Amino acid sequence: MSPLGAPSPKTLEANSSHDVDSRTGFMAPQIPLRRLPEPWEPWEVLLDAAISAKLQPGDAIGITEEDRSRSERWRTRIRESVILDTIGLSSSDILLRRAHLVLGFLMHFYVQSLPPHSPVLIPKSISIPLLKVSTILDMPPVVTLSDTVLYNWDLKSAPETTSSIDLDNLCCQTLFSGLKDEEEFYLSSARIEIRGVEALEIMHLIAIEIANCHDVNGAGTKDAVLVSANYTTAGTSINRVTNHLYRLAVVINDLKRLLLNVQNGCDPSIYYNDVRPWFRGEDSDHSKRKWIFEGLDGLLESGTLVKPPTELSGTSAGQSSLIHSLDIFLGVDNRRPVLGDAGMVKTPSFLERMKTYMPKKHRMFLGDLECRKPSLREFVVEKNEQSLNAAYNASVMALKEFRDSHMIIVARYIIGPAHRDAEATKQKSESLEGVDSSLLKGTGGTDMVKFLKGVRNQTAEAVVGTA
Numbered sequence: 327m328s329p330l331g332a333p334s335p336k337t338l339e340a341n342s343s344h345d346v347d348s349r350t351g352f353m354a355p356q357i358p359l360r361r362l363p364e365p366w367e368p369w370e371v372l373l374d375a376a377i378s379a380k381l382q383p384g385d386a387i388g389i390t391e392e393d394r395s396r397s398e399r400w401r402t403r404i405r406e407s408v409i410l411d412t413i414g415l416s417s418s419d420i421l422l423r424r425a426h427l428v429l430g431f432l433m434h435f436y437v438q439s440l441p442p443h444s445p446v447l448i449p450k451s452i453s454i455p456l457l458k459v460s461t462i463l464d465m466p467p468v469v470t471l472s473d474t475v476l477y478n479w480d481l482k483s484a485p486e487t488t489s490s491i492d493l494d495n496l497c498c499q500t501l502f503s504g505l506k507d508e509e510e511f512y513l514s515s516a517r518i519e520i521r522g523v524e525a526l527e528i529m530h531l532i533a534i535e536i537a538n539c540h541d542v543n544g545a546g547t548k549d550a551v552l553v554s555a556n557y558t559t560a561g562t563s564i565n566r567v568t569n570h571l572y573r574l575a576v577v578i579n580d581l582k583r584l585l586l587n588v589q590n591g592c593d594p595s596i597y598y599n600d601v602r603p604w605f606r607g608e609d610s611d612h613s614k615r616k617w618i619f620e621g622l623d624g625l626l627e628s629g630t631l632v633k634p635p636t637e638l639s640g641t642s643a644g645q646s647s648l649i650h651s652l653d654i655f656l657g658v659d660n661r662r663p664v665l666g667d668a669g670m671v672k673t674p675s676f677l678e679r680m681k682t683y684m685p686k687k688h689r690m691f692l693g694d695l696e697c698r699k700p701s702l703r704e705f706v707v708e709k710n711e712q713s714l715n716a717a718y719n720a721s722v723m724a725l726k727e728f729r730d731s732h733m734i735i736v737a738r739y740i741i742g743p744a745h746r747d748a749e750a751t752k753q754k755s756e757s758l759e760g761v762d763s764s765l766l767k768g769t770g771g772t773d774m775v776k777f778l779k780g781v782r783n784q785t786a787e788a789v790v791g792t793a
């Protein structure tokens with residue numbers, strides 16, 4: 327701990343207590359387990375069956391009778407499956423992560439392939455083990471970004487070097503649709519997470535400088551020689567922080583480029599019609615159906631679960647610990663709910679809520695990051711040096727531009743196809759207002775246009791005045 331009782335700069339160092347790796351960041355440090363071992367093989371077999379049957383979302387445009395009966399046959403298999411024991415999973419995070427992924431995918435396949443107005447009754451063979459595994463991991467019983475991205479990566483070919491990961495050599499293990507578009511969608515997040523490792527390193531270096539500078543200035547000595555020496559150290563520290571912040575802006579710009587590259591392999595209408603429907607959570611269900619987990623009462627009565635699951639939003643890159651880290655580190659105040667954020671009526675805000683969908687140790691990382699004193703922003707405001715202010719603003723504006731680009735992507739991948747859908751279903755809408763508002767909800771249940779604009783504006787508000 328520093329003299330002020332703040333967490334040491336080590337908080338930002340890649341370390342195992344936070345499951346943050348110096349090569350892969352928040353992504354699993356090694357290629358995640360590709361298949362559960364024998365006792366749980368029946369789940370893998372059911373997942374293979376869903377993928378190879380090319381199940382369609384129940385409300386897919388142009389779904390045929392044959393599609394419907396194929397998915398009903400698969401759901402019958404799920405209902406008739408035995409409930410497998412999860413005890414052997416609990417001692418290994420590696421097994422638990424794969425189990426969460428497999429059971430989460432099975433549940434989303436089950437729920438989303440149902441006819442649009444059928445009740446959502448999740449059979450015991452999935453609900454009981456999923457609720458148990460999720461409780462151990464302290465994560466919601468739904469597919470999260472950790473399932474689709476962090477613990478779902480693989481390499482196309484043996485790497486030439488083990489020191490870094492070639493972003494073009496990444497591929498995914500498990501997909502709903504089996505389509506390249508879905509894979510590219512997950513990989514755009516994966517590449518951002520890995521490129522973001524440099525951002526984490528820079529944050530760590532800045533944290534060291536701030537801690538040093540603070541210790542030096544806090545010495546409070548009256549000795550003239552030492553005071554001038556202190557000024558020199560503080561001065562060079564400010565220069566180093568300035569340089570690091572410009573480097574951080576370059577990395578954030580790269581994240582933006584990687585985000586926009588999603589367009590190279592993921593077609594917007596395929597994403598909208600064939601990929602996105604699988605992620606929907608309870609709060610983005612068009613028919614507003616409640617998800618009922620069979621066997622839940624028994625788990626509550628036995629004390630295996632203390633309360634019914636409440637977090638059932640669909641997966642969203644709003645769960646990216648990297649982007650949350652950048653916000654926290656730069657001092658973007660995005661905890662205030664914004665218009666369109668479901669958190670306006672229920673606290674906490676959407677972005678706060680998304681933290682509960684992150685792996686527990688990543689949540690702890692963010693918690694520690696938040697406690698840092700002085701924060702970067704406090705340091706910048708206190709020093710009020712022109713060059714430092716400009717460098718800080720460059721990083722903040724790079725993050726704001728990342729969000730501008732993200733909004734362009736959302737317009738192309740959701741708003742555009744939603745319009746085309748509305749036209750196809752003869753709604754004849756000319757404006758966004760003409761589109762069924764449930765179609766313009768994020769998978770996390772937000773009123774996405776207002777919400778994303780709000781977060782983008784909050785980012786821009788973090789800039790400091792020039793000295």
Ligand code: HEM
Nearest residue numbers: 514515642643644646649736739768769770771772774781
């Ligand atoms: C085709 C690509 C993408 C689409 C269509 C998309 C869509 C959305 C939508 C609709 C939201 C609103 C929240 C919700 O889910 O309800 C959202 C939030 C968010 N997305 Fe994406 N997204 C895409 C790719 C990415 C990628 C690659 C990242 C990188 C990490 C990302 C980062 C975020 C973040 C951080 C939020 C929370 C809002 C914010 O902090 O600005 N998204 N996204």
